[in-house]
Amino acid sequence: MLTEPRSGRLAAWGNALIAGLISPDEAVHRIVADDARHRVEGLPGEADPVGLSLGLGRLRALGATGLRVALPAPGHPLGLSGPPDFNARAMEAEEAVIASGGQPLGLVPEIFEAGPDGDLHVEVVWHCLPVRDAPPADVPSLGEAERELAEALREATELLSRMDVAGSGPVAQAALEAYRERAARGREVLAPGYPPRAVRVLELAQRVGALIAIAHGPDGAGGGGSEHGAAVSASQIAARAEALRPVERTARRAQVAAYNAYVEQRERD
Structure with a gap:
């Protein structure tokens, strides 16, 4: 994956939001980009999927101080730290976001597409899962x-x-x-x-x-x-x-x- 990954947009603009450098509306606009909608499912304290703005706010309330990216590929768990269930889902999606600070949580996107080429409707659900609080694999300086x-x-x-x-x-x-x-x-x-x-x-x-x-x-x-x-x-x-x-x-x-x-x-x- 060498184009701009959704996990990259989520981490970059989510970090700017956490730092107070941009508004929630701008963060959501930048992250969603050409997609129709993003939601977050499985957040602690939330029984149902929530919108991206509420999801990022919830992560911050849970103690997240920053967001990292993982871009794994077969045989290369780049950026992952476990557990196996999370790694498997991230490997299938070829990307994930891991919250640092506070409760160890990770987000893996699931993409839903409908419509013909040129008029594609894309929705993204970020599945929130527990992760291991450990150094990520194979990330260089x-x-x-x-x-x-x-x-x-x-x-x-x-x-x-x-x-x-x-x-x-x-x-x-x-x-x-x-x-x-x-x-x-x-x-x-x-x-x-x-x-x-x-x-x-x-x-x-x-x-x-x-x-x-x-x-x-x-x-x-x-x-x-x-x-x-x-x-x-x-x-x-x-x-x-x-x-x-x-x-x-x-x-x-x-x-x-x-x-x-x-x-x-x-x-x-």
Whole structure:
């Protein structure tokens, strides 16, 4: 997962809300984004699902001082600390949010979609579950993440060149231009309160993610069309995916480091 994850939006803007830097309405607006609605289910003291604003307020009342992100993948429990039930649900969703301070709780999203492409109605239910109060797995510091990303970007560029992917066709060029356009719109990569280095690391991780998506083909999931280069057979597509896996892992670790930087800085201070 190298696009902006919902868990990243929830943690970033939830942290800004907890710090008193934005209003509840702005936090909800930023977190929900293009989705129709978000709710929180299973909060202690709440028998029924509640709206996102009430859910974040409830977490703060339960003692939450910050929100961390987990972006696990098969064989890589990135950001998780247990127990097994929570880890399994987070692994299935490929993302989760863990509240730090107060009662150890985690949130895992469940996505409900309806309607045709172009008019998709999306609702998200965040399931609140107990988590283990322990250090998260395999999360680097911002400094480590930045160094690893610089190397990963070089590796990704070299790999795509060797595979005849980078800049090899109009679809690849269009994908790169679309990424540059999004980056140039002045969007807020992270919420207020995050250190500038976290913004830099997240932007670089997203750039690496854009290169990986191009390498995987038009569908971003291993489609490997001829528009992106010469690798079109199943074995070549598999080899491309295998070669890029360490780069993708590095980019995911960097994303988590960036989203968790607010909590890390708060704990240091």
